[in-house]
Amino acid sequence: MVGSNGTVAAGTAMLAASMPMAADRARLQQAVGETNKLLLLEGTVDVDDVGAAAFAVEEPPVDEEAAAERQAEVARLLAGFRRHLQDRTDHHLGYPYNLDLDFSVLAQFQSFCINNLGDPFIESNYGVHSRPLEVAVLDWFARLWDLHKDNYWGYITNCGTEGNLHGLLVGRELFPDGIIYASTESHYSVFKAARMYRVKCVKVDALVSGEMNCADFKSKLLQNPGSPAIVNVNIG
Amino acid sequence: MVGSNGTVAAGTAMLAASMPMAADRARLQQAVGETNKLLLLEGTVDVDDVGAAAFAVEEPPVDEEAAAERQAEVARLLAGFRRHLQDRTDHHLGYPYNLDLDFSVLAQFQSFCINNLGDPFIESNYGVHSRPLEVAVLDWFARLWDLHKDNYWGYITNCGTEGNLHGLLVGRELFPDGIIYASTESHYSVFKAARMYRVKCVKVDALVSGEMNCADFKSKLLQNPGSPAIVNVNIG
Ligand SMILES: Cc1ncc(COP(=O)(O)O)c(C=O)c1O
Ligand SMILES: Cc1ncc(COP(=O)(O)O)c(C=O)c1O
Numbered sequence: 001m002v003g004s005n006g007t008v009a010a011g012t013a014m015l016a017a018s019m020p021m022a023a024d025r026a027r028l029q030q031a032v033g034e035t036n037k038l039l040l041l042e043g044t045v046d047v048d049d050v051g052a053a054a055f056a057v058e059e060p061p062v063d064e065e066a067a068a069e070r071q072a073e074v075a076r077l078l079a080g081f082r083r084h085l086q087d088r089t090d091h092h093l094g095y096p097y098n099l100d101l102d103f104s105v106l107a108q109f110q111s112f113c114i115n116n117l118g119d120p121f122i123e124s125n126y127g128v129h130s131r132p133l134e135v136a137v138l139d140w141f142a143r144l145w146d147l148h149k150d151n152y153w154g155y156i157t158n159c160g161t162e163g164n165l166h167g168l169l170v171g172r173e174l175f176p177d178g179i180i181y182a183s184t185e186s187h188y189s190v191f192k193a194a195r196m197y198r199v200k201c202v203k204v205d206a207l208v209s210g211e212m213n214c215a216d217f218k219s220k221l222l223q224n225p226g227s228p229a230i231v232n233v234n235i236g
Numbered sequence: 237m238v239g240s241n242g243t244v245a246a247g248t249a250m251l252a253a254s255m256p257m258a259a260d261r262a263r264l265q266q267a268v269g270e271t272n273k274l275l276l277l278e279g280t281v282d283v284d285d286v287g288a289a290a291f292a293v294e295e296p297p298v299d300e301e302a303a304a305e306r307q308a309e310v311a312r313l314l315a316g317f318r319r320h321l322q323d324r325t326d327h328h329l330g331y332p333y334n335l336d337l338d339f340s341v342l343a344q345f346q347s348f349c350i351n352n353l354g355d356p357f358i359e360s361n362y363g364v365h366s367r368p369l370e371v372a373v374l375d376w377f378a379r380l381w382d383l384h385k386d387n388y389w390g391y392i393t394n395c396g397t398e399g400n401l402h403g404l405l406v407g408r409e410l411f412p413d414g415i416i417y418a419s420t421e422s423h424y425s426v427f428k429a430a431r432m433y434r435v436k437c438v439k440v441d442a443l444v445s446g447e448m449n450c451a452d453f454k455s456k457l458l459q460n461p462g463s464p465a466i467v468n469v470n471i472g
Contacts, residue, residue: 055379078341081366085348088363095362097349105314107343112321113333126331127324130317143291158394169432196405198434 096236120155161189164232168193171230179224182232183212190232199230210234332472356391397425400468404429407466415460418468419448426468435466446470 089099115126120134138154141147157163164187172178180199182190185206194201202220205213212234221229325335351362356370374390377383393399400423408414416435418426421442430437438456441449448470457465 055375055383055385058379075341078344081369082344085345085350085364085366089348092363097351099349099364101347101349103346104343105311107340107346108314108318109321110339110342111337112325113335113337114321115333127328128321128335130321133317139291143294147291149291158398162394197432 116156121153160187161192164189165193165196168199168230168232169197172197172199175228175230178228178230180230180232181217181220183234185210185212186232186234200227352392357389396423397428400425401429401432404435404466404468405433408433408435411464411466414464414466416466416468417453417456419470421446421448422468422470436463 092099112128114128114130116124116129116131116134117126118124120131120138124131134156137156138152141154142149142152157166168180168190171180178199180190180194180201181204182194182201183204183206191201191203193199202224204220205216207213328335348364350364350366352360352365352367352370353362354360356367356374360367370392373392374388377390378385378388393402404416404426407416414435416426416430416437417440418430418437419440419442427437427439429435438460440456441452443449
């Protein structure tokens with residue numbers, strides 16, 4: 001398996017942090033040359049054998065003028081992309097997203113490598129984190145939902161999918177033989193999670209309103225009297 | 237299950253996007269009041285029963301002067317947090333991260349709700365995305381690793397953990413009865429993935445160098461001659 005990050009982690013990676021890209025590449029090629037094989041999901045590629053049919057390699061320019069020109073090019077590209085996004089946003093009819101946002105006050109944090117790895121309520125061994133802010137957001141939702149202080153746990157997920165994945169995993173860990181019940185109107189990540197976690201999943205019919213069909217839910221529950229139910233509830 | 241995002245998605249959420257927070261809260265309380273129950277992982281909380289022992293609710297000020305004061309407060313808080321992060325970064329001995337980064341040119345995108353949901357090689361039904369840039373990053377790595385054009389697939393993960401999760405999931409889908417082999421030096425997310433995916437995982441000894449102990453690997457493979465091997469490889 002070649003992970004997004006697992007590939008250049010471990011042993012020599014601490015050195016790599018301060019190396020320029022070209023040196024990184026040379027080091028990588030050397031490392032690859034040593035084994036002469038690059039393991040890939042689709043099989044094994046012989047390193048001597050490729051190159052010709054592969055992408056052309058374009059190294060970043062080394063002289064300052066060319067670097068400045070390249071920077072200007074990137075700026076132009078990003079400005080164009082920004083206009084494109086503005087246009088797409090202006091023509092956006094709607095979705096469960098708030099598009100009227102502006103996090104520009106957070107721009108000053110773009111130069112830090114912030115990582116809130118792990119449980120936000122436990123002290124981290126990695127110093128560059130924003131755990132106090134993460135917990136503050138959790139507190140905000142706890143207030144919103146009238147949850148008792150010290151009577152909840154959570155963390156901020158990268159996305160909605162991860163929230164669903166985590167909730168369903170907690171359900172499965174509590175009920176290892178449980179069955180997931182989710183209405184057909186549920187987000188696709190719920191059914192993906194069931195497959196990932198190897199949990200049987202029963203789809204429950206929905207009414208035209210989008211609501212779960214409780215009669216169908218009851219009859220499907222009664223078909224599995226011996227198995228705990230892990231129920232995915234959509235609110236809103 | 238209450239997901240981070242699943243809670244206020246679906247039906248009425250398109251309306252919510254343009255509502256101020258206080259109205260959201262009122263609407264939420266009304267919705268909750270209708271069922272009078274809020275499902276939680278730890279059980280069921282009766283809504284009439286809480287409040288007293290819960291957090292005090294602090295609504296944002298409505299008059300402009302107070303709002304400006306609050307904005308200044310947030311700016312002070314963030315400036316302090318920035319100094320803290322700079323200090324933590326300055327005293328950081330190392331990790332497989334490059335801390336010498338500056339993405340400030342991307343600040344202009346902080347006001348967009350960009351979502352590259354799904355496969356970057358397939359056209360999205362959501363317009364505000366950066367798929368061309370995502371694919372460009374993949375191309376960059378394809379060049380770096382001398383991969384043939386049109387002969388690879390991938391996507392940008394949110395983090396290293398997700399990269400490991402995805403790689404191992406592909407392995408399990410290819411070999412449903414496979415066993416994961418990973419050295420004791422592997423990142424903890426690999427063992428977490430094995431548990432999530434309900435796949436048997438065999439830990440292989442590592443040498444003092446961090447390298448996998450191949451003799452131990454061989455003997456452990458020979459103990460499971462009937463099962464395909466899904467091997468986690470650490471490079472670097
Ligand atoms: C090999 C490997 N996998 C996974 C991770 C976890 O990365 P993240 O915290 O971004 O999920 C790391 C972090 O350094 C890593 O080195
Ligand atoms: C209920 C629900 N779950 C999950 C998601 C997926 O969110 P993301 O694309 O951030 O993973 C959405 C997206 O709108 C959603 O509405």
